[in-house]
Amino acid sequence: MGTVVDAPAVDQNASDNILGEKKVTVVFVLGGPGSGKGTQCANIVEHFGFTHLSAGDLLRAEIKSGSENGAMIQNMIKEGKIVPSEVTIKLLQRAMLESDNDKFLIDGFPRNEENRAAFERVTKILPEFVLFFDCSEEEMERRLLNRNQGRDDDNIDTIRKRFKVFVESSIPVVEYYDSKGRVKKIDAAKPVDAVFEDVKSIFSSFSAVEAK
Numbered sequence: 001m002g003t004v005v006d007a008p009a010v011d012q013n014a015s016d017n018i019l020g021e022k023k024v025t026v027v028f029v030l031g032g033p034g035s036g037k038g039t040q041c042a043n044i045v046e047h048f049g050f051t052h053l054s055a056g057d058l059l060r061a062e063i064k065s066g067s068e069n070g071a072m073i074q075n076m077i078k079e080g081k082i083v084p085s086e087v088t089i090k091l092l093q094r095a096m097l098e099s100d101n102d103k104f105l106i107d108g109f110p111r112n113e114e115n116r117a118a119f120e121r122v123t124k125i126l127p128e129f130v131l132f133f134d135c136s137e138e139e140m141e142r143r144l145l146n147r148n149q150g151r152d153d154d155n156i157d158t159i160r161k162r163f164k165v166f167v168e169s170s171i172p173v174v175e176y177y178d179s180k181g182r183v184k185k186i187d188a189a190k191p192v193d194a195v196f197e198d199v200k201s202i203f204s205s206f207s208a209v210e211a212k
């Protein structure tokens with residue numbers, strides 16, 4: 001069950017834990033741009049009753065809401081850069097608090113060391129595990145250029161920037177969790193259904209949602 005952080009670097013008595021007493025199970029879903037995180041999260045929601053929180057989707061919603069941070073976020077996304085942690089963590093915390101669920105897939109977060117350390121410090125939550133979608137850049141590029149969802153960052157210039165940020169900033173986060181034995185790696189180059197078969201076996205300890 002939702003693992004309140006026990007690492008010494010985290011002050012568990014700090015009063016800034018906005019989640020308060022709410023105990024949650026968190027799975028971080030990481031992988032390169034276009035590796036299929038959102039696609040598989042939708043399957044996990046349907047089969048295992050998690051709530052899907054995509055950091056990118058929350059940031060895009062923040063732009064649309066007319067927030068004072070909107071222009072800054074829009075510019076960062078266009079450049080493939082990572083938005084300051086305090087902005088993204090506030091959005092994630094708000095979404096977790098507003099939800100009745102206690103099981104969350106946090107997709108596309110933490111994207112860098114700053115994201116990771118700030119989330120632990122503020123929420124005191126450690127992920128149950130990290131689901132890591134492993135896919136070649138060639139395949140990810142093909143998928144992004146065919147996605148057709150009107151995203152500002154699905155153009156070849158921004159895609160290349162996002163790949164660079166992924167390699168330089170996000171892979172080290174995966175390596176950090178791997179060194180703690182918390183990474184479950186999936187071959188994400190397979191077709192969607194085959195990827196989900198592998199995902200299902202990782203989630204087998206969670207109860208399946210009953211068919212309606």
Ligand SMILES: Nc1ncnc2c1ncn2[C@@H]1O[C@H](COP(=O)(O)OP(=O)(O)OP(=O)(O)O)[C@@H](O)[C@H]1O
Pocket residue numbers: 031032033034035036037038039040056108143144146147188189190191192193195
């Ligand atoms: N296993 C797969 N095989 C082929 N196409 C896939 C696969 N998984 C997802 N796709 C397609 O690739 C595109 C990107 O998938 P998705 O949006 O799930 O990726 P993502 O990891 O969430 O990307 P981003 O980080 O940019 O949000 C979508 O058009 C999706 O339909």
Ligand SMILES: Nc1ccn([C@@H]2O[C@H](COP(=O)(O)O)[C@@H](O)[C@H]2O)c(=O)n1
Pocket residue numbers: 033054055056057059076077078079080081082083084088107108109110111115153162
């Ligand atoms: N933790 C994060 C997550 C995302 N971003 C920004 O959003 C862009 C799109 O993210 P997707 O997961 O939907 O691909 C990403 O390239 C970043 O600009 C972020 O800053 N921090």
Ligand SMILES: [Mg+2]
Pocket residue numbers: 037038054056
């Ligand atoms: Mg996505």
